[in-house]
Amino acid sequence: MEDKKQSKIKVFGAWLNRFKWWISGVTASILLLAAVFVPLPYYVEMPGGAFNIAQVLTVNDKEDSESGSYEFVAVSQVRATFAWLVYAWATPFTDITTVEETTGDYSQEDYIRINQFYMETSQNTAIYQALTLAGKTVSLDYQGVYVLSVSDDSTFKGVLNIADTVTGVNSQTFSSSEELIAFVSDLDLGSEVTVQYTSGGESKEATGKIIELSNGKNGIGIGLVDHTSVSSDDKITFHTGSVGGPSAGLMFTLDIYDQVSSEDLRKGRTIAGTGTINMDGTVGEIGGIDKKVVSAAKSGATIFFAPAGDNYKDAVKAAKEYGTDMKIVKVSTVQEAIDYLRNND
Missing domain, CATH: 3.30.230.10 (Ribosomal Protein S5; domain 2)
Incomplete structure (x- = not known):
């Protein structure tokens, strides 16, 4: 019985020796592919x-x-x-x-x-x-404000997206982002507010609420910057x-x-x-x-x-x-x- 066991071990060893280079090659290929194609942070x-x-x-x-x-x-x-x-x-x-x-x-x-x-x-x-x-x-004409960020507590989270353009608030239009910010900050905390905006070239409208911002002022919770176009x-x-x-x-x-x-x-x-x-x-x-x-x-x-x-x-x-x-x-x-x-x- 012991001889049969030893014989099986020898057969397995011979098989392993025969295919070890093939196994090594496959393993190396997998590691090489991972090194070339697997993205890291x-x-x-x-x-x-x-x-x-x-x-x-x-x-x-x-x-x-x-x-x-x-x-x-x-x-x-x-x-x-x-x-x-x-x-x-x-x-x-x-x-x-x-x-x-x-x-x-x-x-x-x-x-x-x-x-x-x-x-x-x-x-x-x-x-x-x-x-x-x-x-x-030449003139630089105000088109609205670009949305650069939307805070997690904003009621417009998931509605307004990065690079959307806000063109009005409560159907009021403005000539600068400063005017828009001043208008929104005067609205009552928790009051309903409607934002007019364009996204992907389409005019849209969404309603949310005025929240308290991290600076203590009232707002809708978006980071913004002027969106302008040139006339000449x-x-x-x-x-x-x-x-x-x-x-x-x-x-x-x-x-x-x-x-x-x-x-x-x-x-x-x-x-x-x-x-x-x-x-x-x-x-x-x-x-x-x-x-x-x-x-x-x-x-x-x-x-x-x-x-x-x-x-x-x-x-x-x-x-x-x-x-x-x-x-x-x-x-x-x-x-x-x-x-x-x-x-x-």
Whole structure:
């Protein structure tokens, strides 16, 4: 009986020895697939490239045929797998962030919608600034307020969504978000309130109640910001696709200004840069500037505009580490960028 038992063990051992490489190969393949495809709760951020604005912007239906280019730069984000984490650890100018750090409290869908809103806002502000600086007639018209968040205790939770536009309250319309906030805060706590809004291009209406906000004032419990549109005799069209965020505002402004004015500020140069553009023409700081410097350098840019402050310091450091001779230029306003291009060949 013992001999039979030993014989079975030997047979099993031989079978196992015969197929161990096959089993090891299957196991390794499964682990490799998991490393490449299974998402982890992180994002990897890296240089995302530089893009000629002439390819995404049309002014008065005319082709921009002047030599040189204005380029906006991007940071690429990918949901991390183990393989991406290894790549990020081994690659300079590549960072790892948590999902919460990247998208905040927003869902992935809402995060994309918010970034699309910021892109639209930066485009409108860029048009307004460029035409104003060029002496053109232009106005920025109030359309309502964008919904940026809805508090958990709001009676409009699940009704109003991120990037919906509130156009009125109790059939009252307003000329700014400040007016809307003042109107709502004067309503009685717990009173019924009806909100007029657009969502996905459709006009809608919803009824809820006035609640007490965290600041002690009365309201409906939404985070909001002005939704505006530009009116001008000049026709300026963007087609940026899925690219989002506000950081191309400065470069959009420069490109539009160059096309609607009588100047040629590019002078055949490849000019890159980053920074938000505000209503008063100031340039605001952005994230990921080290990666944007790398993107610009790879594109062959000779000038890179960086917002004053920490952005400028980080851009100079990144340029030195990457080893580029690209000129890093500090700007606080779009006028400073125009003056630099005008006075430097």
